[in-house]
Amino acid sequence: MIYPTRRAIYLLLLGAPMALGLGLIRPELWLVAPGWIGVVFACLILDTIAGANPRHLKLDARFPQQVGVGDPFDLSLVASAATLPLRAEIALALDERLAEGGRLADDMRRTGESLVRTLSLTASRRGQARVEALWIRWAGPLGLVWKQRRFPVDGAIQIVPSLRAVTEEGSRLFQRNSWFGLRQQRFRGEGSEYEALAEYQPGMDRRAIDWNASARHVKLLAKEYRVERDNRVVLAIDGGRTMAEPVGGMPRVDRAVSAALLLAYVGLKLNDRISFFSFAAKPQTLTPAYMHTQDFPALQRAASLIDYAHVESNFTLALTTLSTQLNRRSLIILFTEFTDATSADLMIRAAGRLVKKHRLLFVVIKDEEVEAEERRRPASGADVTRANVAAAMLRDRQLVIARLQRLGADVIEVPADAMGASAVEAYLGIKRAGSL
Incomplete structure (x- = not known):
């Protein structure tokens, strides 16, 4: 396609005032205007022929x-x-x-x-x-x-779903914690799975001394424990309306999926049983429990199917359905978002029933935009109103977190860019404590 530029149009339009001026001053020179237009058209043809085609x-x-x-x-x-x-x-x-x-x-x-x-x-x-x-x-x-x-x-x-966090951050975190969980190692005072009796050494936890065995053998013996393996870990992702909103240029649900994949990679390396669960208005996906690193592509495909939804999340139906599918005590890591105490009330009630049987960890993203609005120095009456609204929203958010913690659930509130690393650290801390 070839068409004139703005310069060519201006040059052609220049012929009109030129013809009018010559017609008023020297009528016999009226042919200059058509001649000008002809020259412009000739230049247009020359410009069309010349150069690249x-x-x-x-x-x-x-x-x-x-x-x-x-x-x-x-x-x-x-x-x-x-x-x-x-x-x-x-x-x-x-x-x-x-x-x-x-x-x-x-x-x-x-x-x-x-x-x-x-x-x-x-x-x-x-x-x-x-x-x-x-x-x-x-x-x-x-x-x-x-x-x-x-x-x-x-x-x-x-x-x-992005695997950059898995390949980069996951490898770094796993190497940093490679002493933990790779093989059956003995941890003094850590874990809850009994391994053996050993002669008491200075530095051991005195609470681990087995007094009955010590009396029989006439020397101090202490119990040694190791951290449990083969735990069931469910990575639950809320795909409702609040999770579809972007934070830092990426929807919350995408950040949750990336963090869940990082957790899945570390969990498979530690020989835990990992499964994905997603929900919005109703439960969507519950994968089988995988425990080998070669099963990671299956988890990745399941994460790719977690869709965006612009409906309210039904926590009661989702968590009740999940509880019926689990036949043993499990660690449930729930990636979600809540804005106020009223809308989170049903979530808190459903979590209260779930936490009686399972270990529950909530992972939420810090609302840095609201925090910045609350901290910003006001310059007008509208700024004061926004700061007060932001402060009220943050108070409601902390109230929800406090209620969940009183029920016995763990809650971590993390920056968006550090979601994966913070979730992995919380998961490893629970494993070290042997509280699954």
């Missing part, structure tokens, strides 16, 4: 077939032809998961015998993102015409 242009677009949500990736564009301009403008039509508004504009510059551009993109939500088409245009040598061509791309990128 868009029909000879070839495009090579490269991008990964699968990326993790929140992970940056490169979309590489290379355009080649016998004759190329020094610079070209580009516009991409793509999914809103990759660019706000579904459109991205940039430019390409000539490098050697090609026009090259590498765009750094980040997927904001899970699902299938399509890269539909690319438009390339450049101005002719005289700057009077735009030469443009549309290239259909019709490519798809599968956006799945």
Whole structure:
């Protein structure tokens, strides 16, 4: 496609006042105006013929077939032809998961015998993102015409839960805790699973002394314990309306899925039985309990199916259903969000019934936006109102946390970027204490 630039239109419009002025001053020179328009049209034709031809242009677009949500990736564009301009403008039509508004504009510059551009993109939500088409245009040598061509791309990128935290943060955390849980090691005063009797040594916990055995053997003997293995761990993810809201440019549910995958990786390494459970208005997924690292792809596929929902979460139905599916005491790590004490009342009641049989750990993201609003120095009456509302919301939030803790549940409130690492540390702390 070839069409005039703004410069060409202005030059053509300049002929009208020129013809009017000459008609008033020197009527015999009226032919200058048509001559001017003819010169402009001749320049347009010359500009069209000269330079690169868009029909000879070839495009090579490269991008990964699968990326993790929140992970940056490169979309590489290379355009080649016998004759190329020094610079070209580009516009991409793509999914809103990759660019706000579904459109991205940039430019390409000539490098050697090609026009090259590498765009750094980040997927904001899970699902299938399509890269539909690319438009390339450049101005002719005289700057009077735009030469443009549309290239259909019709490519798809599968956006799945991010494994970056698993491969990077998970390996680091596991190496740091590699002394713990890899094999049956003896921990003095830790764990609850009895292993053997050993002669008491200075530094051992005196509460571990077995006085009956010591009397029989006429020497001090102490019980040695090790941390339990083969525990059932359920990673429950709330996919309701509050979890679909973004925090730090990524929905809460995606952050929860990434943190749950990191927990699953560490749990499988420690030979625990890991399963996923998701719910919104009703229970959605409950996977079998996996205990081998080669089962991690199955957990990843299950995490990919956790969808976004814009309905209120039904904690009563979800947690009751989960309780009926568990036939032994388990650690349930629940990733959720609550805003006030009234809406969280049903969740607290359901958690109170669940915590009587199971160990329950709530993982919630700190509402840093509300905290910043509460701390911000007010400059007007509206700022004072916002600060008071924010303070009331934070008080309700702490009230919910206090009520859950009184029931016997554990609650950790973590920054969004440290959700995975904090959840793993809490999980390892529970294992060390042997309180499952």
